[in-house]
Every structure is written in C-alpha cells, then in structure tokens.
Amino acid sequence: ICIVQFTTKSSQCAYQNKIYKEKTQQDPREQAFNTPSQRVQFILGTEDDDLEHVPHDLFTEMDELSFRAGCATEWKETARWLKFEEDVEDGGERWSKPYVATLSLHSLFELRRCITNGTVLLDMRPIALRRFMVASGQLKEDLYNKVREAMLKKHHHQNERKLSNRIPLVRSIADIGKKHSDPFLLERNGEPSKVGVSREGSSVDFSKVDMNFMKKIPPGAEASNVLVGEVDFLEKPIIAFVRLSPAVLITGLTEVPVPTRFLFLLLGPHGNGPQYHEIGRSMATLMTDEIFHDVAYKAKDRTDLLSGIDEFLDQVTVLPPGEWDPTIRIEPPKNVPSQSKRKRPSQPNGTASPAGELEKEEEHSVHCSLVQCGFKKQARKLL
Amino acid sequence: ICIVQFTTKSSQCAYQNKIYKEKTQQDPREQAFNTPSQRVQFILGTEDDDLEHVPHDLFTEMDELSFRAGCATEWKETARWLKFEEDVEDGGERWSKPYVATLSLHSLFELRRCITNGTVLLDMRPIALRRFMVASGQLKEDLYNKVREAMLKKHHHQNERKLSNRIPLVRSIADIGKKHSDPFLLERNGEPSKVGVSREGSSVDFSKVDMNFMKKIPPGAEASNVLVGEVDFLEKPIIAFVRLSPAVLITGLTEVPVPTRFLFLLLGPHGNGPQYHEIGRSMATLMTDEIFHDVAYKAKDRTDLLSGIDEFLDQVTVLPPGEWDPTIRIEPPKNVPSQSKRKRPSQPNGTASPAGELEKEEEHSVHCSLVQCGFKKQARKLL
Structure with a gap:
C-alpha cells in the first residue's frame, strides 16, 4: 500500500516544478526510462x-x-462507460447514445494535478x-465524519427511476436493503464489511439491475467508480485514487452487480461543479483507455499512474477551439486504430524492419513523448 | 528585430527546463502575468x-x-487554410473539402519546441x-548556400497543374517569369528585391490564379507561408519563424497574389517527412486561429508567441486515442462557439455578474491555464 501525503501547493509553478523534480530527482525507476511510453511498456510487461x-x-x-x-x-x-461515454439525459429520463468522449486538455491537466497531489492508495x-486519509493529513477527524456522511448518501442510478416507475413494489424492497449500502466500507471494529463481497453475492437485488445492459458487460468485469461532488464543509478539494485488493461488490454503489476495483473521489467546495464534472469525465x-486501464491494474506507485496519463496525452487527437464546438457529440467511428503499437517498444532505427510510409508513421507516433519532456532519437533530431 | 541563438539541447529535460526557466527568470513582462491567457489578453489589448x-x-x-x-x-x-484545412488529394488532382484540422497534441508540442529553439525574426x-541565420549561428555559410538553393526551388501550386493541362501556353509564360521567383528575397548587393512588392504589382501572372478561389479571400488579406521539407545536407532541422514588415508580394510563392506577412520554415534531414508535415499543419x-493570429501580428518577442501557443493549448478539445481514428476528416460544424471570451479577462469572482451555469462554464474555461502552469483562483482551490 502506498500512502502519499496530500499537500497544497499555492506556488504558481507547482505543476511544472513537480514535473521538473520528477525528472531530475531520486526515483531510480524514473531514471531508467526516457519517455512515459517506455515506462508504460515496462509496466505492461x-x-x-x-x-x-x-x-x-x-x-x-x-x-x-x-x-x-x-x-x-x-x-x-x-x-x-463500457467503451464509449453515455450520459444521463433529459433530467434523468434516458441514456444518450454512446459517443466519443470529447475532453478538454485543460481538464486532463487538472486531473493530472489531482493524481499528483491527491491521496493514492494502491491495493488497499x-x-x-479513514485511517489513511486522517493519518496522511489530508483530512482532520471532524471533517472526515462529514465526508463519511456525504459518501454514505444513497446512490441513485438512472435505471432505478425507470424501473421503480413501473413497479413501485421493487423500490420498497430495494429500500429494505438500503442499510447495507456502505460505499466506502467504513470500518466496523476494524473488520472488513461482510456485505456482498463476491460477484455472486446473494445480497444483489437483481430487480434493480437493467438486465439488457448487464448482458453487454463481459464476464469477469470489474467496476471503476468515479465520485465527484460539491459540498459545503470543505474549503479545498480532497482527492483520492484507490485500487482495492481484492475487488469488492459494494451493494448500491454501482448500477450493475460487479465488484469495485477502482474508486476515484473528488469532493470540493461549491461553485466548481462543472470543473469537477469534467475532471471526473477525464478520469x-x-x-x-486500453493502455491506461492496464497501467492502473499494474501500477506500483503514483508515478506509474502519472506516466500512464502522460503516455495517453502523447497519443490524443486535438481539435482547435475555433474549428469545433466541444458540446457536439461525435458518433463512435466504425473502426478505431489498434492501440497495440502503444504496448510494445518501437523498432530501433537501423534494424531490418520493413521501410515505407506506414512504418515511418508508426515510429513517429511511438518514439517520442514531448508531453513529458522525454524524447528519443527522432525528436532529438528535430532540435 | 529579435534574433535568438539557435541551440541544440540533447538533455532529456530541455523542454521542461525551458518552461521552468521561463517561469522563474528575468523577463519582467513574463512575471507580470499568471497565465498565458492573461498575457495574451494583454498583447491583444x-x-x-x-x-x-x-x-x-x-x-x-x-x-x-x-x-x-x-x-x-x-x-x-x-x-x-482560409478558416478550415483543405488538402491536395489524389496525387495533386484536386482539393479536399474543408475539414476540421485534427492535430496530434504531440505535434503541437513539437511545434512549441520549434518556436522555443528556432530563429524568431519579428518585423524583418x-x-x-542569410545575415540573420549565419550571424545567429544557426547555419554555417556553406550550408546556407544549400538552404538558399532549396528555398529557390520552384513552387508548384495545385491549381497550376489543372490550368496548365488545359492551356499549355500559360505554362511557358509562367516559366518565363520564373527568374523572378526568389522566395526569400535573397539579397542582391544588399538591396531588397524589386519584384512584385505591392499587392497590385504588375508582375502577377493572373493566368495562374484560380479566380474562383481568389474570390473567397477577403480584401486586404495577407499570406502566411508554411514551408517544410526533407533535405540531404542537414543533420539537424533548421527552423525559422519570420514576420515581414512590410508584407511583401513574393512572385511564385503563394497560389494567390497576396503579400506574405509570415514565413515558417522547417528543413531537416530525411526520414522525418511525416513529422515535419504534422508540425507544418499545426503551425x-x-x-x-482567431486569437493566435492576432498574437502573431502583435507579438514583441518569442515569449509572446509561446504564450499564444499555450493559450491555444488550454482551449483545445481532445479525442482519446482508443475512441477516434485521427485519419477521419471531420466536417466543419454549422456553428462554432465565439472565441471572443478568450480576448477579454474573465469577471473576477464576487462581482455582480449574472450567476448561473453558463457563467460558471465560461469562468471555468477562461480562468486557469494549467498547460503552462499558471492558474488562478479556481484552479488553486482545486489543489
């Protein structure tokens, strides 16, 4: 388990300083790789x-x-999200069609800051x-109780409204089970909660599950829960990225009965709702993402996660602000290029690999990462 | 005129060091602004x-x-480019429809490096x-002659092939005028070239101009010429961003007879063609871009240009690699959101501005720039 002190940087340069320090100090694993891409390939291997x-x-x-x-x-x-984003629309009445998540680069950088400065708990x-957040200094005991209270609020899924409109009885049954909804498994005498620990747990209330959607979820799938919100008792946001081990079925948390592996929590003061929403979408x-997803499972520390973000950033497509309205939803394309090239190291120059435009293109996209300032042969030539 | 020494950094951290240094050293103008957005608003004002x-x-x-x-x-x-990108297609036979320029963030960062490390000549x-490139140490005299030779190669416009296919005579006439094609106005006894200095210059060969396209170009428009290419005599790329003053009509350089204000030159060794192509598209x-365009006209130095790039980056929309095929051309949307909010400072918090979601959204998008590590109140809260 990796616990890192949450710190607030007010310096203008916190972000760049951070990157700068990361690249020049200490961590031997960090030193061994020139680019986030190389580090990600190592992690995946x-x-x-x-x-x-x-x-x-x-x-x-x-x-x-x-x-x-x-x-x-x-x-x-x-x-x-299964592969593409779907949003709850029309005041909760229905799901949007899946669409290509158009994010702002701004929010992605804010998310990077969150992971840099927030609590990262791997294999918790x-x-x-509580013990981690209080011990790490991110939260005082009295504030934690308020956070706990916020966390314990009921989770309402889009699907429930629909079903409960149809069969009011189901809702009452669901309500009976409500006392088990303890999303963060807050300790009871230090023992893990016994509720719904397995995917097959008998406490799952299948009347609340949209079975048509459930069919789309591959067997063995796990859940990643992104929780963002505004509260009135915090003066600055608190952030946590948690990987649970083992994954655990948390009754009432997720709309489908799959065990939760990842939790991302961002709670902060009022007035920044749209910002938190965008950071949550970015997370x-x-x-x-096929590659970051694997990095998240295998990461040993915060820096691995940050390399995952940087590798992702190095691969994104950008639409200029004056040429695109970011509120337009883009339909998923019929085919998406394979991401497998991101998993393996590119051919070093000079080996007997087939030449030609395609190979060049691939080298170009794999070789160098300027986002995180690492860059290999090709990029160096450019200087 | 601002001349800056071209330097090759082999350090892994050149890029981040550069940003880090820029933020912490010397330049008083730099210190006065928290974000690229603030600096850009100052420049535009x-x-x-x-x-x-x-x-x-x-x-x-x-x-x-x-x-x-x-x-x-x-x-x-x-x-x-007029507003959207059009590409020469089918081996030079026709123009594509205008489309939304999908760039890679990677190339945008490479372009940023180019502007950081290349020659920047404002109001030349x-x-x-020659005198600038040789004097600034970017090029040795003998190499410059080769660069000059490359620069003096004839410029072939998509349109010419079409017309010359139809009227072979026109081509011969065009060829007669070729000796005037001196794209970089290389000095003749130190005197500026006299060829086609005004928009109304009589040396314009209108038989080569696509008058249908010319009609779309607003009166008073100027040209920005992006020249990228692979050559066999350079071991590392040379880069120049030039703003001419006055703008000058350079016969044969541009497909339409408008005076050239900006030149971006990137020549480098073989094998990086696709990379140069993408950097050129980014430039x-x-x-x-409505805002960067104004910054380019008003910039006093390299840092102003870099602020312009950073402000642009802070506004872009991002498409995740696994959800989008970047080779798909996106049709221009019917409406594009106004960019005017990027020109004026956002309302400080606490003034009597109308509240509500829209205002919040706007504050969010204007306030903070994490790309360049500057960030204001809202972003600070997030830490």
Whole structure:
C-alpha cells in the first residue's frame, strides 16, 4: 500500500516544478526510462504472480452529489462507460447514445494535478479509508465524519427511476436493503464489511439491475467508480485514487452487480461543479483507455499512474477551439486504430524492419513523448 | 528585430527546463502575468501606431519539398487554410473539402519546441535571411548556400497543374517569369528585391490564379507561408519563424497574389517527412486561429508567441486515442462557439455578474491555464 501525503501547493509553478523534480530527482525507476511510453511498456510487461493485478474488463460509472435546497441529498449516476461515454439525459429520463468522449486538455491537466497531489492508495484492503486519509493529513477527524456522511448518501442510478416507475413494489424492497449500502466500507471494529463481497453475492437485488445492459458487460468485469461532488464543509478539494485488493461488490454503489476495483473521489467546495464534472469525465475516459486501464491494474506507485496519463496525452487527437464546438457529440467511428503499437517498444532505427510510409508513421507516433519532456532519437533530431 | 541563438539541447529535460526557466527568470513582462491567457489578453489589448501590427485576414499555404529520385525538385503546395484545412488529394488532382484540422497534441508540442529553439525574426525588412541565420549561428555559410538553393526551388501550386493541362501556353509564360521567383528575397548587393512588392504589382501572372478561389479571400488579406521539407545536407532541422514588415508580394510563392506577412520554415534531414508535415499543419492551424493570429501580428518577442501557443493549448478539445481514428476528416460544424471570451479577462469572482451555469462554464474555461502552469483562483482551490 502506498500512502502519499496530500499537500497544497499555492506556488504558481507547482505543476511544472513537480514535473521538473520528477525528472531530475531520486526515483531510480524514473531514471531508467526516457519517455512515459517506455515506462508504460515496462509496466505492461511486468508479470505478477498475484492475480489481483491481472487486468479485467472494466465498467465505469460516474456519480455526482446532487443538491436539493442547497443540501446534498444523494449521489446521482450521470454517466457510464463500457467503451464509449453515455450520459444521463433529459433530467434523468434516458441514456444518450454512446459517443466519443470529447475532453478538454485543460481538464486532463487538472486531473493530472489531482493524481499528483491527491491521496493514492494502491491495493488497499477494503476496510476503512479513514485511517489513511486522517493519518496522511489530508483530512482532520471532524471533517472526515462529514465526508463519511456525504459518501454514505444513497446512490441513485438512472435505471432505478425507470424501473421503480413501473413497479413501485421493487423500490420498497430495494429500500429494505438500503442499510447495507456502505460505499466506502467504513470500518466496523476494524473488520472488513461482510456485505456482498463476491460477484455472486446473494445480497444483489437483481430487480434493480437493467438486465439488457448487464448482458453487454463481459464476464469477469470489474467496476471503476468515479465520485465527484460539491459540498459545503470543505474549503479545498480532497482527492483520492484507490485500487482495492481484492475487488469488492459494494451493494448500491454501482448500477450493475460487479465488484469495485477502482474508486476515484473528488469532493470540493461549491461553485466548481462543472470543473469537477469534467475532471471526473477525464478520469473515467482514462480508465476506459486500453493502455491506461492496464497501467492502473499494474501500477506500483503514483508515478506509474502519472506516466500512464502522460503516455495517453502523447497519443490524443486535438481539435482547435475555433474549428469545433466541444458540446457536439461525435458518433463512435466504425473502426478505431489498434492501440497495440502503444504496448510494445518501437523498432530501433537501423534494424531490418520493413521501410515505407506506414512504418515511418508508426515510429513517429511511438518514439517520442514531448508531453513529458522525454524524447528519443527522432525528436532529438528535430532540435 | 529579435534574433535568438539557435541551440541544440540533447538533455532529456530541455523542454521542461525551458518552461521552468521561463517561469522563474528575468523577463519582467513574463512575471507580470499568471497565465498565458492573461498575457495574451494583454498583447491583444496593445495598440500600435504602426499599421504593420494591425491584424489582417490571413491566407495560409503549406508547401513541401518533393522528391524525384532522391533529389529535391520543387516545392509542392499540399494544403491551404482560409478558416478550415483543405488538402491536395489524389496525387495533386484536386482539393479536399474543408475539414476540421485534427492535430496530434504531440505535434503541437513539437511545434512549441520549434518556436522555443528556432530563429524568431519579428518585423524583418524583406531582405536577406542569410545575415540573420549565419550571424545567429544557426547555419554555417556553406550550408546556407544549400538552404538558399532549396528555398529557390520552384513552387508548384495545385491549381497550376489543372490550368496548365488545359492551356499549355500559360505554362511557358509562367516559366518565363520564373527568374523572378526568389522566395526569400535573397539579397542582391544588399538591396531588397524589386519584384512584385505591392499587392497590385504588375508582375502577377493572373493566368495562374484560380479566380474562383481568389474570390473567397477577403480584401486586404495577407499570406502566411508554411514551408517544410526533407533535405540531404542537414543533420539537424533548421527552423525559422519570420514576420515581414512590410508584407511583401513574393512572385511564385503563394497560389494567390497576396503579400506574405509570415514565413515558417522547417528543413531537416530525411526520414522525418511525416513529422515535419504534422508540425507544418499545426503551425498553419495556429495561424488560422482567431486569437493566435492576432498574437502573431502583435507579438514583441518569442515569449509572446509561446504564450499564444499555450493559450491555444488550454482551449483545445481532445479525442482519446482508443475512441477516434485521427485519419477521419471531420466536417466543419454549422456553428462554432465565439472565441471572443478568450480576448477579454474573465469577471473576477464576487462581482455582480449574472450567476448561473453558463457563467460558471465560461469562468471555468477562461480562468486557469494549467498547460503552462499558471492558474488562478479556481484552479488553486482545486489543489
């Protein structure tokens, strides 16, 4: 388990300083790689005896704290991802078609900051978060109780409204099971909660599950839960990225009964809702990315995660602000280029690899990462 | 005129060091602004008595050195921009429809490096480049002669092939005028070339101009010429960003008879053609951006240009690699959001501005720039 002190940097240069320091100091693993791409390829190549680090398919759900008369009342599912993003639309009445997640580079950089400065807990046994967050200084004990209270608000899934409209009885049954909804498994005498620990757990209330959607989720899939929200008791945001080991089925948290492996939590003061929403979308989109997804399963520390973000950034396509309206939803293309080239090291120059435009293109896209300032032969030539 | 020594950094951290240094050293103008956005707004607000810094509409053309049997034979127009990108297609037979320029973030960062490390000449009188490039140490005298030779290759425009196929006579006439094609106005006894200095210059061969396209170019428009290519006599790329003052009509350089204000030159060794092509597209797309375009006209130094790039980066939309095929051309949307919000400072928090979601969204997009590590109140809260 890796616990890192949460710190607030007010310096203008915190972000660049951070990168600068990361590249020049200490960490021997960091020194061994010229580019995030190289580091990511190394991470993906690591084999663990531990089954806990074998990547599974992921279902990602984003819930946001909603407000009624200024008070947080419940978490509402606002978006979900299998491969593409789907948003809850029309005041919760229906799901959008899946679409290509158009993110802002700005939010991606904000997310990078969150991972840089927030709490990162890898392979946390599914017991209390409290001891880590309080011990690491991110939260004072009294604030933690408020965070806990916010976390324990009921999770409302888009699907529930639909079903409960049809069969009111189901809702009452669901409500009976509500006392088991303990999303962060807050400790009970230090023992892990016994509720719904396995995917086959009998406590799953299948009447609440959209079986048509459930069919699309591959067997063995795990969940990644992105929780973002505004609260009135925090002066600055708190951030946590958590990988649970083992994954655990948390009743009521996810719309489908799959065990949760990853939790991303961002709670902060009022007034920044749209910002938190975009950061949450960025996190969820990263979790959906084939390569970052594997990095998230295999990461040993925060820096591995940051390399994963940087490698992703180095591969993105950019639309200029004056040429595109970011609110337009782009339909998923029929085919998406294979991402497998991101997994393996590119051919070194001079080997007997087939020449030609394609190869050149590939070298170009794989070789160098200027985002994170590492860059290999080709990029150096450019200087 | 600002001349900066071209240096080759082999250090892994050149890029980040550069940013880091830029943020912490010397330049008082740099220190005065927290974000690239603030600096850009300051630059746009400056008024010059000098008419030379009043932004004009721009036509941008990209020409690339083409090869036959390994030798550079001529510059070929490969793309052009009024608002959206159009590419020469089908081996030069026709123009693509205008489309949204999907760039790679990678190339944009490479372009940033180019502007950071290349020669930047602002308000250069249209005389020899040689004295600057040789004096600044970017090129040795003997290499410059080769660069000069490459630069003097004929420029072939997509349109010419079409017309010359139809009227072979026109081509011969064009060839007669070829001796005037001196794209970089290489000095003749230190005197500026007298050829076609005005927009109305009589040396324009209108038989070569596509009058249908010319109609789309607003009166008073100027040209920005992006020239990229592979050559066999350079071991590392040479880069120049030049703003001419006054703008000058350079016969044969641009497909339409408008005076050239900006030149971007990137010549480098073989094997990196696709990379240079993408950097050229990034440069041309920036020149097409409403805000960067104004910054380019008003910039006082290299740092102003870099702020312009960073402000642009902070506004871009990102498509994840696994969800989009970057070779797909995106049709221009019917409406593009106004970029005017990028020109004016955002409302400080706490003023009596109308509240609501829209305002919040706008604050969010204007306030903070994490790309260049500057960030204001909202972003600070996030830490």
